Amino acid sequence: MQSPLRSWPTCEPKLPLLSEKTRWDSQRRSRKNPNHLLDLLGSPITSKTRLKLLTRFFLNQSVDGYLHGLSKELDENTNSIRVELNRLEKAGLLASKTEGRRKHYSPTEMKHSPITLIDENMPVVVVAPNARHYEKLVSNFKRGMHVAEK
Amino acid sequence: MAVVNKGDTEIVQSADRVIKIPETLEVITPLLTVTPLQLLSYYIAVISGCDVDRPRNLTKALTVE
DSSP states (O other), X not given: OOOTTTTSOOOOOSSOOOOHHHHHHHHHHHHHOXXXXXXXXXXXXOOHHHHHHHHHHHHSTTOOEEHHHHHHHHTOOHXXXXXXXXXXXXXXXXXXXXXXXXXXXXXXXXXXHHHHTOOTTSOOOEEXXXXXXXXXXXXXXXXXXXXXXX | OEEEETTOOHHXXXXXXXXXXXXXXXXXXXXXXXXXXXXXXXXXXXXXXXXXXXXXXXXXXXXXX
């Protein structure tokens, strides 16, 4: 006698189901997808190359990069990459060191960068009530003044 | 520009403009410091020609009935 299970009508899935691994992979990809971040930051940061460079350097702070490598990696013109790298370095967001013929750029410590961005033309408002962190505020204020004068 | 307590000596020396607020409890201080800054931002917005009653993007956060 045929087993009842054999004659059971088989129900073929119409759409191919994703295996657990592929599904997990695609979720992980979308979470790590830098394009999502590019969309998000697109309006405050107007330069596309600068945005690509910032996400490239600050999503993974341990990896440095050099001009031609970055140009290939980000699929951007070397000239635009060079301009943006120089700007970011001047702003204190990137630091560079020369290795052979290559100039390697790496992100600087973000801790003090807002202060390093101050120049003589930037209006600064200090809120320094006589409270717990007053001493710290005063020293930060003096540092800001010092950076602006340089 | 600096927002400081009355009687401040250190910051007053170096700042271009100073707004002095009276000394009070530490918990209430933010209320006093924020008010002049709100006025400042209001005047800056008016000077730069922004419509302060209908800021851009605010309609997205509010539902108008």
